[in-house]
Amino acid sequence: MNSTLAKIPAPQALAGGRDLSLDPLAGLLGLLAVIFSVVSFGKYDLLPLFPYFLFPFFLLRLVPGRAGPVARRTLLLMPLAVLVGAANPFLDTLPRTLLPGVVLPGGWISFAGILVRFLLCVGSALALTAVFPFAELVRATRRMGLPHPLTSVLLFLWRYLSLLLEETNRMTRARAARAGGRPTWRSAAGIIGNLFLRTLERAERIHASMLSRGFDGTLPALDERRMTMEDWAFLALCAGAALGWRLLAPGWIPAPEVLS
Amino acid sequence: MHMEDSLLSPGVALTFLAVSAFAVGISSKKVASEEGEESRLPLTGVLAAFVFAAQMVNFKIPGTGSSGHFVGSLLLAVLLGPARAMICMAAVLLLQALVFGDGGVLALGCNFFNMGLVGALGGWWVYKLLAGKAPGPGRKSWSAALAAWISVVAGSVMVVVETTLSGRVDLAFLPFLELMVGIHCLIGIGEALITFGVVAFLSRARPVLLEESRGVGKLEIGLGILTLVVGGLLSLYASPLKDGLEHALGKMGWSEGTAGKYETWLHHLAARIQQALSFLPDYKWTSLSGILGAALTFLAVTGGLWLVLRKGRKKGEGPR
Numbered sequence: 308m309n310s311t312l313a314k315i316p317a318p319q320a321l322a323g324g325r326d327l328s329l330d331p332l333a334g335l336l337g338l339l340a341v342i343f344s345v346v347s348f349g350k351y352d353l354l355p356l357f358p359y360f361l362f363p364f365f366l367l368r369l370v371p372g373r374a375g376p377v378a379r380r381t382l383l384l385m386p387l388a389v390l391v392g393a394a395n396p397f398l399d400t401l402p403r404t405l406l407p408g409v410v411l412p413g414g415w416i417s418f419a420g421i422l423v424r425f426l427l428c429v430g431s432a433l434a435l436t437a438v439f440p441f442a443e444l445v446r447a448t449r450r451m452g453l454p455h456p457l458t459s460v461l462l463f464l465w466r467y468l469s470l471l472l473e474e475t476n477r478m479t480r481a482r483a484a485r486a487g488g489r490p491t492w493r494s495a496a497g498i499i500g501n502l503f504l505r506t507l508e509r510a511e512r513i514h515a516s517m518l519s520r521g522f523d524g525t526l527p528a529l530d531e532r533r534m535t536m537e538d539w540a541f542l543a544l545c546a547g548a549a550l551g552w553r554l555l556a557p558g559w560i561p562a563p564e565v566l567s
Numbered sequence: 568m569h570m571e572d573s574l575l576s577p578g579v580a581l582t583f584l585a586v587s588a589f590a591v592g593i594s595s596k597k598v599a600s601e602e603g604e605e606s607r608l609p610l611t612g613v614l615a616a617f618v619f620a621a622q623m624v625n626f627k628i629p630g631t632g633s634s635g636h637f638v639g640s641l642l643l644a645v646l647l648g649p650a651r652a653m654i655c656m657a658a659v660l661l662l663q664a665l666v667f668g669d670g671g672v673l674a675l676g677c678n679f680f681n682m683g684l685v686g687a688l689g690g691w692w693v694y695k696l697l698a699g700k701a702p703g704p705g706r707k708s709w710s711a712a713l714a715a716w717i718s719v720v721a722g723s724v725m726v727v728v729e730t731t732l733s734g735r736v737d738l739a740f741l742p743f744l745e746l747m748v749g750i751h752c753l754i755g756i757g758e759a760l761i762t763f764g765v766v767a768f769l770s771r772a773r774p775v776l777l778e779e780s781r782g783v784g785k786l787e788i789g790l791g792i793l794t795l796v797v798g799g800l801l802s803l804y805a806s807p808l809k810d811g812l813e814h815a816l817g818k819m820g821w822s823e824g825t826a827g828k829y830e831t832w833l834h835h836l837a838a839r840i841q842q843a844l845s846f847l848p849d850y851k852w853t854s855l856s857g858i859l860g861a862a863l864t865f866l867a868v869t870g871g872l873w874l875v876l877r878k879g880r881k882k883g884e885g886p887r
Contacts, residue, residue, distance in 0.1 A: 342673050347577040350735055384668050388573055398737035424573035429668040436665045454595030461658040463612020471620040496764020499621045510613035517609055
């Protein structure tokens, strides 16, 4: 059996929230403000990052039962950040004062900073897709000004992803049943080549049937969503708090200085 | 090869985001302007899902005992042409960032640059260079394989450059580069073998698929390079990036005393621009002016993009 496929969670398990009264565009812009603020903090600014956890927590409160999958997925990806940042504690050993009386080597502070940033950025993005339907988010990116060929391709990608993953799974399972073991590069190339031909045929079928129903290159949305006063208020609160804290926090919580 | 937000500084992230937005804008314009291409978008969309599915096929890398998987941006560029391949890669990366948490949202610019621009467009140029005019099936296969290997290795170099410029990680530039390039030279072999196999298979099974695919056009290439240069110069002024660069130079043994030797006209120009634009020179405000600088860079480049694409957008206004 193909182990990688088994490890990939079904896309619907992670994304596919429900229609909320909150506009996904407000959520998306709020996410960008939060991530930008988090990323723009200095390398050793560890403590001022924590209030930003309010954003994913707030989002996950909108739809109950989504926090578990989001937390599991975020932690599953954590080793990536650990791998890249793990050298910091060994390379940067100058002691710095994190709080009055709390002195830590600079490398440990910046390493912890990387991990907290990772949890915040990945957790917030996953929380956003966990509470809003993915197609609605894509339409929100269209309203943000992303070019329509990209957003249309994204909608098709989302629609046919599970189908193609299933097809790949069937092909690798059929191969494993006959030959066993992991495929060599030659048989993997054969599987991928065949998958391409099958996908192309499927795509042409889909295209032809869409044309026969009057498809003219545009994917119409059933209703045109507009930002309401509540959406603007949510966005102003989110972005204002995120950017405001970014500007004010360094005054209240100074960056850890080298211990003299 | 996916970059995370936590390893990037805003200056680096926004600069690459602007360059990537430019490339996606040009590719979209190109795809939308091709005769009948708009109605062929479902085809492109389903093929983007193919890339995603193909990345799930795990295989043995001969001689190493480890397994690898496939990135596929070069294969897609050979099959669909670089413009549609870049749209597919942008869509795949966006989905991965939002739904699966692979690669950050702000890091999308870097990831698209490494895998879409370098992988699809850069790789496709290498492929064209190697394959020449009217290549046979054999030459097509090995040209695609070599181009795939080069695009993976070049992408990994960009990861190191972006990480070092951001200055969040203390790894020195050269050892980090050796490590990443070393690993990706091996990973690239897997990519090259699969690309070789698939191109050989398809040129036997469906030769018509591998016929001439058109590029992105000379004007756009020129504009792309111009954006890159302008974006790079402006971002040198953004302090987070500058700090990162100094940090990298310091790590490589170029302390302040010896740095003078390496100064070029580029550094002078960057310093001039920085001086002229530093409207918040007070030390306390450095990080703020850095952030504003990065935002200004972003606005300048996207403004340029808007000016270039304005004409095309009126014509190709699509759905909402």
